[in-house]
Amino acid sequence: MAIQKPYIPKGTRDFSPAEMLKRNYIFDTIKKHFVRFGYQPIETPAMENLSTLIGKYGEEGDKLLFKILNSGDFLTKTSDELLAQRNSQKLTTKISEKGLRYDLTVPFARYVVQHQNEINFPFKRYQIQPVWRADRPQKGRYREFFQCDADVVGTNSMLNEVEIVQLIDGIFSDLKINVVIKLNNRKILSGIAEILGQADKIIDITVAMDKLDKIGLNNVNIELIDKGLPQTAVDQLQPIILLSGNNNEKLASLKSVLSNSEIGLKGVAEMQEIIDYLQMFDLQNEVELDLTLARGLNYYTGTIFEVKANDVQIGSICGGGRYDDLTGIFGLKDVSGVGISFGADRIFDVLNELDLYPKHQSENTKVFFVNFGKAEEIFCLPILAKLRKAGVNAEIYPEATKMKKQMKFANDKAIPFVVIIGEDEMQKGELVLKNMESGEQKFLSIEELLIFMTK
Amino acid sequence: MAIQKPYIPKGTRDFSPAEMLKRNYIFDTIKKHFVRFGYQPIETPAMENLSTLIGKYGEEGDKLLFKILNSGDFLTKTSDELLAQRNSQKLTTKISEKGLRYDLTVPFARYVVQHQNEINFPFKRYQIQPVWRADRPQKGRYREFFQCDADVVGTNSMLNEVEIVQLIDGIFSDLKINVVIKLNNRKILSGIAEILGQADKIIDITVAMDKLDKIGLNNVNIELIDKGLPQTAVDQLQPIILLSGNNNEKLASLKSVLSNSEIGLKGVAEMQEIIDYLQMFDLQNEVELDLTLARGLNYYTGTIFEVKANDVQIGSICGGGRYDDLTGIFGLKDVSGVGISFGADRIFDVLNELDLYPKHQSENTKVFFVNFGKAEEIFCLPILAKLRKAGVNAEIYPEATKMKKQMKFANDKAIPFVVIIGEDEMQKGELVLKNMESGEQKFLSIEELLIFMTK
Numbered sequence: 001m002a003i004q005k006p007y008i009p010k011g012t013r014d015f016s017p018a019e020m021l022k023r024n025y026i027f028d029t030i031k032k033h034f035v036r037f038g039y040q041p042i043e044t045p046a047m048e049n050l051s052t053l054i055g056k057y058g059e060e061g062d063k064l065l066f067k068i069l070n071s072g073d074f075l076t077k078t079s080d081e082l083l084a085q086r087n088s089q090k091l092t093t094k095i096s097e098k099g100l101r102y103d104l105t106v107p108f109a110r111y112v113v114q115h116q117n118e119i120n121f122p123f124k125r126y127q128i129q130p131v132w133r134a135d136r137p138q139k140g141r142y143r144e145f146f147q148c149d150a151d152v153v154g155t156n157s158m159l160n161e162v163e164i165v166q167l168i169d170g171i172f173s174d175l176k177i178n179v180v181i182k183l184n185n186r187k188i189l190s191g192i193a194e195i196l197g198q199a200d201k202i203i204d205i206t207v208a209m210d211k212l213d214k215i216g217l218n219n220v221n222i223e224l225i226d227k228g229l230p231q232t233a234v235d236q237l238q239p240i241i242l243l244s245g246n247n248n249e250k251l252a253s254l255k256s257v258l259s260n261s262e263i264g265l266k267g268v269a270e271m272q273e274i275i276d277y278l279q280m281f282d283l284q285n286e287v288e289l290d291l292t293l294a295r296g297l298n299y300y301t302g303t304i305f306e307v308k309a310n311d312v313q314i315g316s317i318c319g320g321g322r323y324d325d326l327t328g329i330f331g332l333k334d335v336s337g338v339g340i341s342f343g344a345d346r347i348f349d350v351l352n353e354l355d356l357y358p359k360h361q362s363e364n365t366k367v368f369f370v371n372f373g374k375a376e377e378i379f380c381l382p383i384l385a386k387l388r389k390a391g392v393n394a395e396i397y398p399e400a401t402k403m404k405k406q407m408k409f410a411n412d413k414a415i416p417f418v419v420i421i422g423e424d425e426m427q428k429g430e431l432v433l434k435n436m437e438s439g440e441q442k443f444l445s446i447e448e449l450l451i452f453m454t455k
Numbered sequence: 456m457a458i459q460k461p462y463i464p465k466g467t468r469d470f471s472p473a474e475m476l477k478r479n480y481i482f483d484t485i486k487k488h489f490v491r492f493g494y495q496p497i498e499t500p501a502m503e504n505l506s507t508l509i510g511k512y513g514e515e516g517d518k519l520l521f522k523i524l525n526s527g528d529f530l531t532k533t534s535d536e537l538l539a540q541r542n543s544q545k546l547t548t549k550i551s552e553k554g555l556r557y558d559l560t561v562p563f564a565r566y567v568v569q570h571q572n573e574i575n576f577p578f579k580r581y582q583i584q585p586v587w588r589a590d591r592p593q594k595g596r597y598r599e600f601f602q603c604d605a606d607v608v609g610t611n612s613m614l615n616e617v618e619i620v621q622l623i624d625g626i627f628s629d630l631k632i633n634v635v636i637k638l639n640n641r642k643i644l645s646g647i648a649e650i651l652g653q654a655d656k657i658i659d660i661t662v663a664m665d666k667l668d669k670i671g672l673n674n675v676n677i678e679l680i681d682k683g684l685p686q687t688a689v690d691q692l693q694p695i696i697l698l699s700g701n702n703n704e705k706l707a708s709l710k711s712v713l714s715n716s717e718i719g720l721k722g723v724a725e726m727q728e729i730i731d732y733l734q735m736f737d738l739q740n741e742v743e744l745d746l747t748l749a750r751g752l753n754y755y756t757g758t759i760f761e762v763k764a765n766d767v768q769i770g771s772i773c774g775g776g777r778y779d780d781l782t783g784i785f786g787l788k789d790v791s792g793v794g795i796s797f798g799a800d801r802i803f804d805v806l807n808e809l810d811l812y813p814k815h816q817s818e819n820t821k822v823f824f825v826n827f828g829k830a831e832e833i834f835c836l837p838i839l840a841k842l843r844k845a846g847v848n849a850e851i852y853p854e855a856t857k858m859k860k861q862m863k864f865a866n867d868k869a870i871p872f873v874v875i876i877g878e879d880e881m882q883k884g885e886l887v888l889k890n891m892e893s894g895e896q897k898f899l900s901i902e903e904l905l906i907f908m909t910k
Contacts, residue, residue: 006507006565006785008500009553014566016573017495017580024496031818036843038820038850040472040868041479045463045599046501046555046585047521052461066502069522069551071589073543083538088528096524098464100501110461111469118471120867122853125472130501134526144500157853159832166840280833281840330461363486365493377614378735385621385736388491395493398577398612412575413495 011137012144018414021361023146026175026347027128030148033171037163039126039150044107046130047098054099056106056329064133066100066143067092100132104149105326105339112153113330121154140345151339153326158270160338161303161322162277165287168307168318168340173284175347176356178310179317180286184293185271186300186321188254191264192240192291195257196233203294205229209241210292217241240291247275247289270302295319305340309350317346360416362393367417367453368410369396370403379426380419383446392453411436419449466592467599473869476816478601481630481802482583485603488626492618494581494605499562501585502553509554511561511784519588521598522551555587559604560781560794567608568785576609583799595800606794608781613725615793616758616777617732620742623762623773623795628739630802631811633765634772635741639748640726641755641776643709646719647695647746650712651688658749660684664696665747672696695746702730702744725757750774760795764805772801815871817848822872822908823865824851825858834881835874838901847908866891874904 008014015023031041047068054062074095075083082091101107104127112119128148137143150167152160165181172179193202204227208220215223220241224234239257243250251272258264271289278287293304295316302322309317320340327335351357360366367387369380380396387394395415397406410418420432431449434441444452463469470478486496502523509517529550530538537546556562559582567574583603592598605622607615620636627634648657659682663675670678675696679689694712698705706727713719726744733742748759750771757777764772775795782790806812815821822842824835835851842849850870852861865873875887886904889896899907 006568007504008565008569009502009504012500012502014500014570015496015498016570017497020496020498035818035820035848036846038823038848038868041470041475041818042472043470043475045467045469046587047464047467047599049462049464063526066526067524068555069524069547071518071521075541075543075546078541080539080541083541084535086530086535086538088530091530092524100523110463113461114463115469115471120864122864124850132501144502152853155853159851159853162836163853170843277833277836280836363490363496365490368493378732381617381732381735388625391491393490393493395579396614398607398610398614398618409575409577413493 009143011135011142013142021363022348022351022357023344024363025357025361026344026351027146027148029174030171030342031126031128033167033174034126034150036170037124037167039124039152042108042111042125042127043129044101044104044111044127046100046132048101048107048110050093050097050099052110053102053106057102061102064135065102066132066134067096068098068100070095070097101129102133103131104129104147104341106329108149108151109327109330112335113327113332116332119154122152122160123154124150124152126150140349142345146344148342148344149339150341151326151337153335153337156336158273158277158303161270161274164305164320164338164340165274165278166281166283168305169281169283169285169287171342172307172318175351177317177347177350177354178285179307180288180310182288182290182293182306182308183271183274184290184304184306185267186302186304187263187267187270188258188291189267189294191258191261191267192237194261194264196229196236198229198233201227201229205237206292206294212241243291247271247287250289251275267302274303295321299323301325303338312350312353314346314350316343317350318342360414365393365395365413365415367392367394367419368406368413368415369394369419369421370406371397371400372403372422373400375423376400376421376426380421383419383449386450387453390450390454394453417453464598466590466597468597476818477803477806477812478799479818480812480816481799481806482601482603484629485626485797486581486583488622488629489581489605491625492579492622494579494607497563497566497580497582498584499556499559499566499582501555501587503556503562503565505548505552505554507565508557508561512557516557519590520557521555521587521589522547523553523555525550525552556584557588558586559584559602559796561784563604563606564782564785567790568782568787571787577607577615578609579605579607581605595804597800601799603797603799604794605796606781606792608790608792611791613728613732613758616725616729619760619775619793619795620729620733621736621738623760624736624738624740624742626797627762627773630806632772632802632805632809633740634762635743635765637743637745637748637761637763638726638729639745639759639761640722641757641759642718642722642725643713643746644722644749646713646716646722647692649716649719651684651691653684653688656682656684660692661747661749667696698746702742705744706730722757729758750776754778756780758793767805767808769801769805771798772805773797815869820848820850820868820870822847822849822874823861823868823870824849824874824876825861826852826855827858827877828855830878831855831876831881835876838874838904841905842908845905845909849908872908 053065078094130144130146132144168181189202193199208223212220221234243253251268255268293306300321301324304321305319306316307318322338324336326337384394416436418434425431430443432441433444508520533549585599585601587599623636644657648654663678667675676689698708710723748761755776756779759776760774761771762773777793779791781792839849871891873889880886885898887896888899
């Protein structure tokens with residue numbers, strides 16, 4: 001057989017044990033907090049029917065879907081004429097019925113509609129699964145990556161938003177990442193557009209406002225004029241661009257600016273309710289009303305969330321918002337919800353950059369036994385069994401090879417403790433425990449080892 | 456927009472929260488034991504290059520691979536002549552370069568070869584990921600299902616086999632499934648074939664021997680003759696068909712029967728070493744030498760494992776063995792290893808049938824607060840925050856709807872405790888805690904609730 005040099009497809013990744021421990025640390029932390037708030041896991045298949053996926057992500061998104069070739073003799077449904085046309089796009093519909101999921105939102109909407117009669121609403125679900133996009137791979141952009149979403153659907157209560165902020169605060173506190181949790185509300189932005197008479201310019205406005213710190217008020221105003229805003233609208237916008245103070249002060253200003261916009265005032269009231277509730281809690285991270293937040297503007301209808309790490313230069317590491325019509329695309333009306341998505345790859349990078357991973361991960365081996373041969377194996381194995389029974393991750397080198405090689409093995413695997421039991425130790429009934437970090441060695445009885453390892 | 460009724464592809468499944476809790480219980484239990492023995496997680500991409508996959512699973516397997524249509528204008532590499540041939544199989548190689556993984560073994564072999572310079576050998580890895588097969592769906596057979604594998608590569612020591620038996624015993628004890636752990640050895644089977652002079656009949660022999668209990672010795676012998684075994688070979692085989700006693704007695708008999716077969720004696724010695732070591736441990740499940748075990752015979756070269764549940768009629772729920780050349784297909788020689796695979800879907804069914812899932816899963820909500828309105832929310836939220844901070848999964852209904860509806864919600868979500876705080880309770884500073892299983896209600900202070908929930 002010809003020898004093939006194997007490699008993985010462009011834009012995909014293997015995860016080594018060291019990377020998996022880090023990733024599991026992130027996912028386990030996030031999951032722990034999800035379930036604290038009553039979110040429940042679901043999983044959906046990697047493949048969805050293309051009829052479910054096509055048209056949900058725009059024309060560009062349709063192109064980025066990975067499509068699965070129909071099984072068997074997939075050409076039976078194609079005519080000679082169609083083949084002769086050599087039109088890949090047209091042919092696709094005849095030879096492919098399924099695609100890989102592109103995100104977790106559309107499969108979740110499909111899930112809610114398909115299982116609407118079994119679901120216990122309000123439905124708090126979380127979902128951590130890979131998604132696939134046939135994007136051009138580049139640094140930090142992969143063709144397979146994990147999304148980590150929590151949504152609650154079937155409820156309009158602002159309490160959900162309040163809990164999502166608590167959830168975000170709890171997760172990043174636990175991960176020891178200092179963040180600012182930014183909030184905005186689509187209705188406030190709509191209100192601003194309404195009073196300016198510039199509904200179509202809202203993106204241009206938020207983009208320009210976002211540059212205040214960098215380019216100054218004058219240049220912001222120039223940009224707004226450049227984008228076609230009339231001078232009167234720019235004048236009206238000044239108090240909003242310069243909005244300052246704490247969240248309550250900002251809301252008070254907005255209330256007066258938006259006094260003639262019903263939708264704007266609704267947005268202010270929603271935000272006020274959230275801010276009021278949040279004052280009850282001892283949050284570890286700052287919550288900031290930020291009118292320049294405009295993510296997913298075509299999609300979100302109420303609150304918008306975005307989380308930025310304070311100590312690292314990186315885009316947002318978490319975001320989400322409220323939507324009024326998740327499942328309308330599949331014919332189920334009036335399912336409002338609010339959701340949040342954690343950017344696992346970026347959080348991975350932040351923790352790496354700030355060196356915030358715990359030194360010893362509970363999933364790693366805690367104690368390693370050097371193997372000196374048959375007699376020592378027979379002496380060590382029952383000790384290993386006791387340790388494992390007591391919940392300690394323990395292993396022995398499977399062969400009696402050179403001690404140096406075994407110590408290197410333990411060191412490379414980042415195992416914190418090594419037990420050395422040779423002939424001497426067996427006779428004395430004593431063992432040597434080496435702390436691999438400090439290099440310190442001490443003599444212990446078997447009982448002392450068990451106590452030390454389980455304490 | 457036309458309303459589409461959404462459904463998932465044939466042979467795939469959604470996992471509801473209730474199913475996910477059960478699945479996570481299985482996977483978490485298995486993972487816990489894997490790491491106890493020093494196995495480390497890896498993950499590989501869902502997609503592999505078809506060059507990695509094709510030819511590894513036989514002709515039938517190649518047909519069952521899900522193939523991904525190349526992105527963009529995938530017809531550019533095909534000639535008009537090829538299209539005119541309408542040969543799906545030939546066309547596939549031109550329009551598809553990637554496929555979904557079919558199992559975890561080939562990707563693992565690819566991983567070992569690709570990362571051979573970074574791997575810390577002996578490499579104990581586990582991997583729990585979905586695989587995809589374009590099989591005809593039927594009861595218990597899915598197009599997407601999880602495999603759950605642990606392998607150690609780069610070591611010939613029988614200690615690995617010993618630990619795998621301990622691992623299996625620990626996992627099924629923890630899951631409370633009574634099993635028998637069956638062992639065999641490919642070398643023993645080769646030895647038997649050798650002394651009979653019937654190397655090509657070994658499958659027929661094991662299949663016939665397996666029927667002894669059902670059809671009796673006479674019919675087994677008739678079947679052997681039918682399959683073309685000469686009478687002399689059938690005669691020679693009698694002590695092996697009738698092999699009985701405990702494992703040591705069986706091994707003693709085999710040693711004498713196989714005294715003229717070098718490979719057979721090697722197999723007996725390997726098995727003896729494993730059995731001897733296992734006697735040191737207090738295993739909870741029976742270990743049985745079973746010569747009819749012939750799984751993966753073309754693949755395994757030493758020990759073969761298979762696990763059967765005692766109390767349920769179902770195929771094997773776990774199996775594996777030793778292979779001498781995992782990575783040879785990718786050009787890396789002499790990587791011997793031994794591995795085991797747990798059948799998550801069957802274990803799921805066994806636990807369901809025997810009703811062995813823990814009643815209250817730690818990932819579910821433990822206490823639910825009824826929502827009576829704004830004032831009560833403000834009273835309850837700080838209590839919820841305290842509970843969550845103490846590690847208790849707690850939630851409140853997000854809206855003040857009818858109590859009956861809220862109690863039904865808690866009940867449907869299998870939440871064991873409900874807290875009721877209305878006007879009366881707020882005034883008294885006391886709350887009602889209802890046990891949803893017993894129906895019992897008691898009055899508690901907030902402090903008493905915290906103590907009760909965290910103990």
